[in-house]
Amino acid sequence: MAEKLGIRPLRASEAASEALKGARYLVLGSPIYGYSVLPEMEDLLSQCGEIIKDIPTAAFVVCGDTLWNPKAGEGGHRNLVKLTDLLPAAPFATAVLGGRMVMDQLDDEDEPRIRAFYERIGREPTGFDRMELEKVDPFVAEIKQYLVSGV
Numbered sequence: 001m002a003e004k005l006g007i008r009p010l011r012a013s014e015a016a017s018e019a020l021k022g023a024r025y026l027v028l029g030s031p032i033y034g035y036s037v038l039p040e041m042e043d044l045l046s047q048c049g050e051i052i053k054d055i056p057t058a059a060f061v062v063c064g065d066t067l068w069n070p071k072a073g074e075g076g077h078r079n080l081v082k083l084t085d086l087l088p089a090a091p092f093a094t095a096v097l098g099g100r101m102v103m104d105q106l107d108d109e110d111e112p113r114i115r116a117f118y119e120r121i122g123r124e125p126t127g128f129d130r131m132e133l134e135k136v137d138p139f140v141a142e143i144k145q146y147l148v149s150g151v
């Protein structure tokens with residue numbers, strides 16, 4: 001996404017207020033882990049709210065459950081709201097993107113959590129690949145459109 005927009009990607013943990021100050025726009029993205037936004041993104045937004053409140057912001061989440069149904073509890077809509085609720089102003093563009101979970105790549109903390117989750121729901125701990133790369137171009141186009149026209 002950053003490459004397509006020609007912007008500098010920063011990890012939430014590195015994006016201190018100095019780096020954000022004066023930005024023309026921001027694209028904030030977070031995975032959903034255990035029903036929450038990445039803790040580093042929560043920290044960043046709680047520290048930088050004042051600085052970013054006037055910077056136009058697009059927001060997206062990457063998650064396992066992408067279903068767009070406001071009534072479906074933890075589906076994509078709820079996942080996105082968890083991020084947008086932390087923003088000081090409404091984003092000008094949003095996206096819910098399917099992600100992937102590769103069991104071999106989970107760290108020592110996540111692996112047992114995820115195995116316990118699969119056991120609870122009575123499924124094999126297979127992980128999943130629901131990456132929706134095809135949604136990236138339309139989202140990037142929406143951001144570029146906003147930058148050109150302001151709507």
Ligand SMILES: Cc1cc2nc3c(=O)[nH]c(=O)nc-3n(C[C@H](O)[C@H](O)[C@H](O)COP(=O)(O)O)c2cc1C
Nearest residue numbers: 031032033034035036062063064065099100101110
């Ligand atoms: C520990 C853990 C907890 C997760 N919890 C959720 C969740 O509550 N809801 C959801 O939709 N996806 C959940 N996922 C799936 C991740 O959002 C998905 O794998 C995402 O692509 C991870 O992004 P990353 O590859 O950038 O880390 C979880 C994944 C992990 C590893």
